[in-house]
Amino acid sequence: MKILAVNCGSSSLKFQMYEMPEENVLISGVFERIGIENSFYTIKINGEKIKKDVILNNHEDAVRILVDELLERKIVDSLDEIKGIGHRVVQGADKFDKSVLVDDSVLKTIDELSSLAPLHNPAALIGINAFKEFVPNASHVVVFDTAFHQTMAKETYLYALPYELYEKYGIRKYGAHGTSHKYVTEFMNNYYKENKKLIVCHIGSGASITAVKDGKVVDTSMGFTPNAGVIMGTRTGDIDASIIPYLIKNLDYSADDIDKLINKESGFKGITGGISDSRDIEDGIKAGNEKCEIAQKMFVRSIVNYIAKYYVLLNGVDAICFTAGIGENSILTRQNIMDSLSCLGVTIDNDANSNRGKFIKVSGDDSKIDCFVVPTDEEVMIARDTFEIVK
Ligand code: AMP
Numbered sequence: 001m002k003i004l005a006v007n008c009g010s011s012s013l014k015f016q017m018y019e020m021p022e023e024n025v026l027i028s029g030v031f032e033r034i035g036i037e038n039s040f041y042t043i044k045i046n047g048e049k050i051k052k053d054v055i056l057n058n059h060e061d062a063v064r065i066l067v068d069e070l071l072e073r074k075i076v077d078s079l080d081e082i083k084g085i086g087h088r089v090v091q092g093a094d095k096f097d098k099s100v101l102v103d104d105s106v107l108k109t110i111d112e113l114s115s116l117a118p119l120h121n122p123a124a125l126i127g128i129n130a131f132k133e134f135v136p137n138a139s140h141v142v143v144f145d146t147a148f149h150q151t152m153a154k155e156t157y158l159y160a161l162p163y164e165l166y167e168k169y170g171i172r173k174y175g176a177h178g179t180s181h182k183y184v185t186e187f188m189n190n191y192y193k194e195n196k197k198l199i200v201c202h203i204g205s206g207a208s209i210t211a212v213k214d215g216k217v218v219d220t221s222m223g224f225t226p227n228a229g230v231i232m233g234t235r236t237g238d239i240d241a242s243i244i245p246y247l248i249k250n251l252d253y254s255a256d257d258i259d260k261l262i263n264k265e266s267g268f269k270g271i272t273g274g275i276s277d278s279r280d281i282e283d284g285i286k287a288g289n290e291k292c293e294i295a296q297k298m299f300v301r302s303i304v305n306y307i308a309k310y311y312v313l314l315n316g317v318d319a320i321c322f323t324a325g326i327g328e329n330s331i332l333t334r335q336n337i338m339d340s341l342s343c344l345g346v347t348i349d350n351d352a353n354s355n356r357g358k359f360i361k362v363s364g365d366d367s368k369i370d371c372f373v374v375p376t377d378e379e380v381m382i383a384r385d386t387f388e389i390v391k
Contacts, residue, residue, distance in 0.1 A: 001019070001020045001391065002019060002026070002082050003017070003020045003084045003086065003383045003390070004016070004018075004086070004131075004135075004138075005017075005018065005085075005380070005383045005386065006085060006086065006087050006088065007087075007088040007378070007382070008087070008124050008128075009120070010119050010120070010122075010123045011033055011034045011036055012030060012031060012034060013066075013127060014029070014031075015029055015030070015066060016379040016380075017075060017082075018383040023383065027070070027075050028045075028379075031056055031062035031065070031066070033056065034058065034059055034061070035058055039054060039055060041054060059123075059126045059130045060133070060134075062130075063127075063131055064134065079138075080137050083138060083390050084138055084139045084386040084390035085131050085138045085139075085140050085141070085386065086141045086143050086386030087102075087124055088124065088378065088382055089142045089143065090120035090121060090124070090145045090146075090176065090226075091110075091113045091117035091144070092113065092144030092147055093113050093116060093170055093174055094172075094174070095109050095113065096109075096147055096150075097147050098147050099141055099142060099144065099147065099385035099389060100141065100142060101140070101141055102128060102139075102140035102141065102142055106142060107128065110124065116170070116224070116225070124142075128140060139386075139390045141385060143381065143382045143385050144178070145177060145178045148179070148181055148182040148185075148217055149173075149174060149175030149176075149178050149181075149210075149217045150217075151218075152173065152175070152218065152219060153218075156218070156219050157172045157173040159171065159173070173223045173224060174222075174223070175210070175220035175221075175222045176208055177210075177226075177324075178217075179381045180200075180202050180324065180376040180378050180381075181202060181217065181220070183380070183381045184200045184323050184376060185198060185200060185212050185215055187374055188319055188321060188372070188374065195213075196318035197314045197316060197319075198211075198317065198318065199306075199310050199321070200212060201303060201327055201337075202324045203323070203326040203330075203333070204324030204326055204327070205232060205233035205325065206226055206232055206235070207229065207230045207237075207324070207326070208220055208221045208226070208229050208230070209221040209229065209307065211310035211313055211314050218310075218314065219309075221237075221306050227262055229306065230299070230302040230303050231295075231302045233269065233276040233278070234263065234266060234268070234269045234270070234276050235262065236262045236266040238302075244258055268299065271294060271298065272289070272291040273291065275291075275292060275295075281296055282332055285332075296333070300336040300337055300340060301340075304337055304340040304341065307320060317369055318369065318370060319369065319372060320346075320371045320372075321371075321372045322334055322362075322371070323375065328357050329357055331353055334353055334373070335348060335353060338353075338362070338371055341369070345368025346367050346369050347364035347366055347367040348362065348371075349364045357373075357375055360373050
């Protein structure tokens with residue numbers, strides 16, 4: 001059965017077409033700079049990568065080109081062969097604890113939740129509507145990034161704010177990156193052939209740490225929005241909330257200024273004065289840049305603090321897993337984190353840790369906690385959920 005996994009951002013559309021249940025990838029690609037000048041798309045097919053410059057005024061243009069490519073390249077003879085299209089949606093709040101088939105009420109709820117994810121939910125809706133128009137006979141499924149975190153206990157997801165802010169306005173912890181955390185959890189429990197106590201470190205330009213027991217989330221570092229938790233490329237992570245009224249009262253910041261400051265101008269970028277990419281941070285450290293050194297130390301400390309907290313919460317842990325861009329590729333960051341965990345009996349296999357982007361155990365044989373690199377695969381999770389619902 002042919003299933004398309006789709007991830008729409010505000011100016012991008014990523015896709016991956018699978019033959020299910022074999023999980024064979026038939027074609028994948030990304031449309032970039034939608035609605036902006038110099039838009040283009042790349043597709044990967046049979047190991048070949050093709051890039052084309054095109055005008056993409058909106059997501060409909062991208063979907064139109066995508067379906068033409070699928071037909072021209074004979075991935076399908078008719079669009080009716082695409083039985084299911086799975087769409088990633090960032091914010092499902094407490095309305096959805098699993099993936100669901102799209103209907104009008106689901107679309108309405110995603111729209112109502114846009115205030116919690118103003119950049120992401122509206123983009124997903126545009127994508128869903130465009131695909132419904134061009135591929136009307138497929139079943140459409142939405143896969144929520146918050147769903148996997150819905151198992152957190154009330155005492156974990158509530159903030160110590162007046163209770164009515166939670167009841168009336170839904171202000172609570174929702175978490176993020178759930179699709180990735182779920183993939184790594186299922187991968188590891190499959191590997192061990194039993195449910196283990198896991199700490200999953202999804203560390204990329206956005207980063208979140210999740211404590212998992214019995215295949216379920218116990219706690220996660222992101223909060224009401226993906227700003228909370230550990231330090232990120234351009235996001236603050238946890239800060240003292242009173243900094244915000246201070247900035248408003250004393251430095252004339254508006255709500256939009258604050259939003260920009262804490263989400264786009266902080267983290268690595270804020271500390272170093274402009275460097276947000278972890279590869280550049282590592283180059284800076286090699287060149288003796290003091291700010292890069294301090295940024296890396298703060299980043300590692302913020303992650304280790306969560307690991308320590310979750311070690312206690314889970315009453316010990318079997319495995320720590322590193323995933324996403326930095327987790328899969330940054331040898332230095334993994335080494336710094338594991339070094340900081342020596343008091344828990346963590347040791348490093350330096351040869352193994354010199355690898356990038358592949359599944360490998362990076363802790364030593366004598367380590368009290370196993371540490372792994374687990375490349376994440378959010379697209380296959382979207383395809384799996386879609387296939388299960390459609391079949
Ligand atoms: P993501 O958001 O998951 O795509 O991850 C992006 C982050 O991964 C960026 O900060 C990149 O610098 C980082 N990254 C990718 N490759 C490497 C690498 N080889 N070494 C260090 N960081 C990397």
